[in-house]
Structure formats: C-alpha cells, structure tokens
Amino acid sequence: MCTVCGCGEGETTIEGHEHHHHHEEGHSHSHADDHGDHNHDYGQGAAHAHAPGLSQSRMVQIEQDILGKNNQYADANRRFFSEHGILALNLVSSPGSGKTTLLTATVRAMLDQTPVAVIEGDQQTALDADRIRESGAKAVQINTGKGCHLDAHMVGHAIGDLKLQRGSALFIENVGNLVCPSAFDLGEAAKVVILSVTEGADKPLKYPDMFHAASLMILNKTDLLPYVDFDVEACCDYARRINPGIKIIQLSATTGEGMNDWLGWIRANLAIAQIGVCSPAKER
Amino acid sequence: MHEISLCESLLKVIEDSASQQNFSQVKTVWLELGRFSCVEPEAMRFSFDVVMKGTLADGAKLELLELPARVWCQICLKDVEIKQRYDACPYCGDYKLQISGGEEMRIKELEVV
Numbered sequence: 001m002c003t004v005c006g007c008g009e010g011e012t013t014i015e016g017h018e019h020h021h022h023h024e025e026g027h028s029h030s031h032a033d034d035h036g037d038h039n040h041d042y043g044q045g046a047a048h049a050h051a052p053g054l055s056q057s058r059m060v061q062i063e064q065d066i067l068g069k070n071n072q073y074a075d076a077n078r079r080f081f082s083e084h085g086i087l088a089l090n091l092v093s094s095p096g097s098g099k100t101t102l103l104t105a106t107v108r109a110m111l112d113q114t115p116v117a118v119i120e121g122d123q124q125t126a127l128d129a130d131r132i133r134e135s136g137a138k139a140v141q142i143n144t145g146k147g148c149h150l151d152a153h154m155v156g157h158a159i160g161d162l163k164l165q166r167g168s169a170l171f172i173e174n175v176g177n178l179v180c181p182s183a184f185d186l187g188e189a190a191k192v193v194i195l196s197v198t199e200g201a202d203k204p205l206k207y208p209d210m211f212h213a214a215s216l217m218i219l220n221k222t223d224l225l226p227y228v229d230f231d232v233e234a235c236c237d238y239a240r241r242i243n244p245g246i247k248i249i250q251l252s253a254t255t256g257e258g259m260n261d262w263l264g265w266i267r268a269n270l271a272i273a274q275i276g277v278c279s280p281a282k283e284r
Numbered sequence: 285m286h287e288i289s290l291c292e293s294l295l296k297v298i299e300d301s302a303s304q305q306n307f308s309q310v311k312t313v314w315l316e317l318g319r320f321s322c323v324e325p326e327a328m329r330f331s332f333d334v335v336m337k338g339t340l341a342d343g344a345k346l347e348l349l350e351l352p353a354r355v356w357c358q359i360c361l362k363d364v365e366i367k368q369r370y371d372a373c374p375y376c377g378d379y380k381l382q383i384s385g386g387e388e389m390r391i392k393e394l395e396v397v
Contacts, residue, residue: 060305062391066293066315148286180286183322183389208369209322212383241379242369244358 014157015126015141070184073152077187080159081170085274087266088170090186092210093194094203095176098220100128102194102253102262103171104135109263111136114270115165119158119172121150128173138162149180152187166277169270178207189269190215197221197228201235204242211242216249216265223252287327290389291335297391298341307396310341314393318386319353320369353386 065071081088093099100120107116118139120128129141140158142150155172164170172188174181182191193214195203198221204211211217217239219232236248249265251258298310313332317323325348332346352365357373358380364373372379 057311057395057397058307060301060307060394060396062297062301062393064297064391066290066297066389066391069293069296147289179322205370209320212369238370241372244380244382 012145012147012154013143014154014161015129015143016161067183067185070152073156074185074187077152077156077159079187081187081189081273083277084164085167085277086164086170087168087270087273088172088186088188089266089269090172090174090181090188090191091194092174092178092181092191092214093176093196094178094199097176097194097196097199098253099173099176099194100131102218102220102251103173104131105253105256105259106171106262106266107132107135107137109259110169110266114267115168117162117164117168117170119150119155119162119170121154121173121175123147123175138164144175148175148177149184150174150186151184155186167270167274169266178203178210182209182213189273192216192218194218194220195235197225197230197232201231202238204235204238208242211239211246214243214246216247218262219248219250221252221254222250222257223255287323287331288335290323290328291331294332294391295335295339295341298394299339301394302340302396305396307394308340309397310344310394311397312345312347312395313341313391314347314349316349316351316388316390316392318351318388319367320383320386321389323389325350349392351386351388354384355381356384357381 091099110116116137118132118137120141126141129139132139140161142154191214239246249261336342354363357364359376359378
C-alpha cells in the first residue's frame with residue numbers, strides 16, 4: 001500500500017490486481033520537488049530557540065503539505081480527465097444513504113447515450129461493483145482494507161484498469177464515511193454528498209468538512225418523507241450555512257422522482273468537461 | 285480522522301528529506317495545522333509517536349502550530365476569524381462566508397542531527 005494513504009497498509013486491493021502497489025513500481029508520476037528546501041545552520045537565526053552547544057543539530061525547512069503526494073496524484077488524474085473530456089464525480093455519504101441504488105438508477109438512465117464507468121470503494125467485498133456491472137456499466141472495485149477513504153493513487157490505478165472512453169461519465173463511489181474522504185482530492189470535477197431523509201437533518205452541521213467540500217448535495221429517499229420526521233428546509237439551510245454555494249437536489253432513486261434534475265446536472269457538467277479538450281492525448 | 289495515515293505521509297517526507305539533506309536523526313518536527321484541517325491534535329500526537337517508532341524520528345518531539353480559521357465575509361467585505369465552520373460572521377451574523385485560511389496541514393521545519 002502507498003504511503004500517501006497509509007491507513008490499512010498492505011490491505012488495499014484493486015479488483016484484478018494480484019499484488020499490492022508501491023509508488024516505485026513503474027510510475028511516471030512526478031515526485032515532490034524539493035527546490036524549497038534549504039538548510040539553516042545552527043545559531044544562524046533559526047525561527048525557534050534551542051539550547052546551543054548540546055549537539056550539532058540544525059534546522060531544515062520543509063514547507064511541504066502533508067497531503068502533497070496525494071495532491072500530485074490527484075493532479076495527474078485531473079489532467080487525464082481533462083485531456084479525455086471525462087467528467088469525474090466523487091460520491092460521498094454515510095453508509096446506507098443509497099449511493100449504490102442511486103448509481104445503478106443513474107447508470108441505467110444514462111447508458112444508452114453516454115459511456116459510464118464506476119469506481120467502487122468499500123472496505124471489503126466486490127458486491128457493489130457486481131451490482132453496478134449488472135446495470136450495464138464498466139466497474140472496478142477497490143477494497144481499502146482497514147482504510148477509511150479512497151486516495152488519488154488508488155483511483156489512478158483504477159482509471160488505468162477501466163480503459164475509459166473519451167467523453168465518459170466516471171462515478172467514484174467513495175467509502176461510506178462523512179469524515180475522511182473530505183480531505184482527499186481524487187482529481188474529480190466535483191464532490192457530490194448524498195444524504196437520505198432517514199438520517200438526521202442536522203448532519204451538515206455535524207460533519208461540516210464534507211458539506212463544505214461538496215458542490216452538490218443530494219437529498220435521497222424523498223419517497224419516505226411522509227413516514228419520517230425530517231425537516232427538509234432546516235437541512236438545506238444548514239447545508240447553505242456551511243457552504244453558501246452548494247446546489248441541492250431532492251430525489252428518490254427508488255421511485256425516480258427528481259431523477260431528471262440529477263441527470264440534467266450530470267449532463268450539463270459532462271458538456272462542460274468536453275469543452276476545450278485539446279489535441280488527442282495519449283491513451284492510458 | 286486518519287491521523288495515522290497522515291503521520292505515514294509525514295514520515296515519507298522526512299525520509300525523502302533525510303536522504304537529500306543528509307541527516308540521520310530528527311529531534312523536533314514543526315507542523316502547521318489550520319483549525320479546519322480535519323486533524324485532531326491529540327490523535328495526531330498519539331499517531332506520531334506510534335508511527336515514528338523505530339524510524340529516524342523515533343522519540344522526536346512534535347510541535348503543533350495552530351493556524352486560525354479566516355473567512356472573507358461577503359456582507360462586511362472583510363477578513364474575519366471564526367471558530368467553527370457553522371459559525372456566522374461575528375460582526376453581521378450572516379453565513380455568506382468564504383474560507384480564506386485554516387485548512388493548512390504543512391510540515392514547516394525539522395530540527396535534525
């Protein structure tokens with residue numbers, strides 16, 4: 001497993017891969033540039049005071065983001081998407097919000113017009129990828145083992161396996177978790193956070209990082225609204241407090257109500273992803 | 285959240301830096317953490333000690349420098365400081381805020397031998 005993510009070291013598996021990946025294995029990703037590093041000799045005005053004379057210790061300035069490596073992989077993914085006119089969406093939510101049901105319904109609705117592919121992230125099993133393949137899309141499962149989120153490096157491998165067509169819609173279903181995936185850029189065009197009406201309406205306030213990182217909130221399972229005590233207005237207000245620009249779509253993936261808004265949003269963004277795609281890039 | 289994995293990324297940066305800058309032991313690590321960085325300082329300290337064990341940073345001191353969360357209020361047209369993402373602007377009470385700082389997770393410098 002890669003040191004970018006680390007959590008669940010050695011336990012991440014990508015369907016169809018027999019071995020674990022390491023950064024060093026034949027990657028062309030660029031590594032951290034270190035031109036910012038320089039030494040401070042001890043006693044030459046380093047920013048922090050230390051008792052002098054105890055050892056030959058010195059200060060080394062690093063100024064590097066901890067997630068710098070992940071961000072480099074994310075940039076490589078983003079560039080690939082951009083060169084191929086691919087819309088990549090990172091779907092995040094709690095477990096049980098109906099992500100996979102929404103995805104299978106979305107795949108079925110889009111597949112006759114648009115190439116669709118799915119990267120499924122779960123701790124264990126390939127059940128979700130199987131469900132997606134039944135609906136007709138290409139899918140690859142990433143099992144993160146003990147890991148709590150997908151990172152850009154895992155996604156980069158999955159992209160290679162999927163052999164994506166130009167102009168595809170790529171849905172990345174992240175591990176069900178409203179905390180960790182918020183900080184990990186995968187190279188996606190947008191994060192879409194899915195909240196179902198069987199959860200608490202105050203989740204945007206309880207998990208603000210995720211709602212802040214998302215461009216779109218989907219309020220799922222609206223067919224259950226008559227049976228649950230869920231204040232839609234309050235929920236939307238909380239989400240906008242955290243993220244004033246967030247778009248909100250209410251739908252039921254089961255009955256199909258509201259699905260057209262969601263499909264419209266995807267198609268509009270897919271159209272944007274295909275504008276300005278320059279000369280044909282090397283196939284990956 | 286995933287402080288262990290962040291510490292492993294941190295260790296990788298330290299190891300890369302050690303081969304370039306020619307040091308073999310790290311005594312102190314200064315880390316800048318924004319208030320909105322999704323890092324829990326106590327979990328970070330715990331993970332740091334665990335992850336650094338047996339490495340060139342075994343026993344190193346972790347110094348956390350907390351950076352405040354700054355937002356731009358679109359009503360007051362100024363930069364203000366808030367404590368939580370769900371806070372309103374302390375001057376006008378509105379929520380139309382744009383985050384301008386506080387999401388940093390940066391390794392600032394190392395004291396090395």
